[in-house]
Amino acid sequence: MVMKRRIILFSGKGGVGKTSVAAATGLKAAERGYRTLVMSLDIAHSLSDAFDLPVSLHEKNRGRPIRVGDNLWIQEIDVQEEMERYWGEIYKYFAAVFRSAGLQDIMAEEMAILPGMEEVVGLLYLNQYIEENAYDLIILDCAPTGEALRFISLPSALDWFMDKLFNFERTVMKMVRPVAKSISPIPLPEDSYYAAIERLYERLKGIDRVLLDHQVTTARLITNAEKVVLKETQRAFMYLCLYEIAVDAIIVNKLFPTGVADDYFKKWVTTQAGYIEQIEEYFAPLPIMKIELFDDQIVGLQGLARMAAALYGELDPTDILYTRKPYEFMSADGGYVLKIHLPFADKEHIDLYRDANELIVRIGSFKRHILLPHKLLKARVAGAEYRGHDLLIRLEHPDDGSSTTDSSPPPEATSTRA
Ligand SMILES: Nc1ncnc2c1ncn2[C@@H]1O[C@H](COP(=O)(O)OP(=O)(O)O)[C@@H](O)[C@H]1O
Ligand SMILES: [Mg+2]
Numbered sequence: 001m002v003m004k005r006r007i008i009l010f011s012g013k014g015g016v017g018k019t020s021v022a023a024a025t026g027l028k029a030a031e032r033g034y035r036t037l038v039m040s041l042d043i044a045h046s047l048s049d050a051f052d053l054p055v056s057l058h059e060k061n062r063g064r065p066i067r068v069g070d071n072l073w074i075q076e077i078d079v080q081e082e083m084e085r086y087w088g089e090i091y092k093y094f095a096a097v098f099r100s101a102g103l104q105d106i107m108a109e110e111m112a113i114l115p116g117m118e119e120v121v122g123l124l125y126l127n128q129y130i131e132e133n134a135y136d137l138i139i140l141d142c143a144p145t146g147e148a149l150r151f152i153s154l155p156s157a158l159d160w161f162m163d164k165l166f167n168f169e170r171t172v173m174k175m176v177r178p179v180a181k182s183i184s185p186i187p188l189p190e191d192s193y194y195a196a197i198e199r200l201y202e203r204l205k206g207i208d209r210v211l212l213d214h215q216v217t218t219a220r221l222i223t224n225a226e227k228v229v230l231k232e233t234q235r236a237f238m239y240l241c242l243y244e245i246a247v248d249a250i251i252v253n254k255l256f257p258t259g260v261a262d263d264y265f266k267k268w269v270t271t272q273a274g275y276i277e278q279i280e281e282y283f284a285p286l287p288i289m290k291i292e293l294f295d296d297q298i299v300g301l302q303g304l305a306r307m308a309a310a311l312y313g314e315l316d317p318t319d320i321l322y323t324r325k326p327y328e329f330m331s332a333d334g335g336y337v338l339k340i341h342l343p344f345a346d347k348e349h350i351d352l353y354r355d356a357n358e359l360i361v362r363i364g365s366f367k368r369h370i371l372l373p374h375k376l377l378k379a380r381v382a383g384a385e386y387r388g389h390d391l392l393i394r395l396e397h398p399d400d401g402s403s404t405t406d407s408s409p410p411p412e413a414t415s416t417r418a
Pocket of ligand 1: 012013014015016017018019020021046253254255291292293294295296297298299
């Protein structure tokens with residue numbers, strides 16, 4: 001009897017083979033004796049098809065874990081079902097998100113980065129299963145866009161919300177609602193919205209620690225040896241780094257077997273070889289795992305077992321395949337440097353904000369709050385540059401001799417495009 005606590009996230013563009021690889025990984029882990037759940041957060045579910053489940057079985061258990069073999073369950077999150085069944089607050093949470101347009105700007109901004117429903121429901125289940133110790137391994141088959149990975153930021157966004165705004169906002173609303181209701185041009189949020197968010201917060205408590213624990217959670221990115229797909233993979237990698245989720249493998253799927261004789265496919269083989277070289281360059285020293293395009297689609301236990309064998313061989317799929325520190329503080333030139341491993345961010349616009357006790361790094365609609373160590377609480381952002389795969393942020397104390405240039409007040413926000 002093996003006992004373990006592992007979460008593996010699979011992410012990648014639509015069609016690259018996420019569901020197949022997630023299912024194959026689950027099958028392999030279950031064979032090794034781990035109680036395994038493969039959970040799909042993609043609205044375009046295909047998990048039950050990958051396992052070739054009879055439609056009736058799937059229909060009867062819509063949205064719930066279905067046992068598909070020894071130690072192995074699958075679950076396709078169905079928001080419609082969830083709303084009817086348990087999670088009235090999910091609806092209210094979204095109502096609150098929409099209402100936020102009428103609230104303070106800063107809150108609307110914070111709300112705008114919150115993730116979608118499948119992801120929220122997925123997180124709720126994840127937290128529940130972890131508390132119940134229901135599985136040794138939970139595999140998440142994530143939605144295809146990089147944006148979907150934002151669900152990882154939900155616990156910290158809610159933390160922020162609860163900490164900074166929630167109680168104040170709620171109290172104010174309680175006081176003004178009776179008066180303002182009759183005169184306000186916009187509908188004011190009911191107290192039940194706040195109660196719903198509070199419950200959601202309670203239910204998600206602790207999940208961020210689990211997701212950020214590199215001994216528990218790792219992400220594996222699935223890609224194909226194609227230009228467009230590769231780009232998306234780089235973006236997803238960057239977001240995961242930003243959120244401090246450990247990526248422990250890149251899986252290149254659907255490679256043409258090098259032995260194909262046909263001239264028509266020879267061209268493909270050469271093209272793919274070029275991209276594999278790039279992938280190895282880009283993602284080194286991460287392990288790059290390769291799977292060939294099989295002679296048929298991957299359906300049913302046999303197909304999945306074949307894929308699992310090609311992918312893991314004798315490897316335990318629950319092993320942590322690679323670890324690296326996502327960021328570190330270092331002293332340098334009398335000041336400090338925060339080094340964030342953030343590959344592929346060099347072409348993006350990065351905003352840095354200093355807040356009371358944290359540094360906020362923003363790339364597009366993604367945002368990361370980094371708590372500053374005590375000794376840096378008074379430090380200001382003196383500059384930022386992109387070097388190699390790292391973003392280096394220089395932090396200085398206001399009275400440091402090392403601040404050379406100007407005496408004007410420290411900038412609130414620094415933008416960088418390295
Ligand atoms: N290595 C492979 N060889 C052959 N067919 C594959 C391979 N990987 C995936 N497929 C097939 O490609 C299609 C898309 O795969 P899927 O896992 O559903 O992708 P995603 O979940 O990323 O959208 C499916 O029909 C699947 O059976
Ligand atoms: Mg899929």
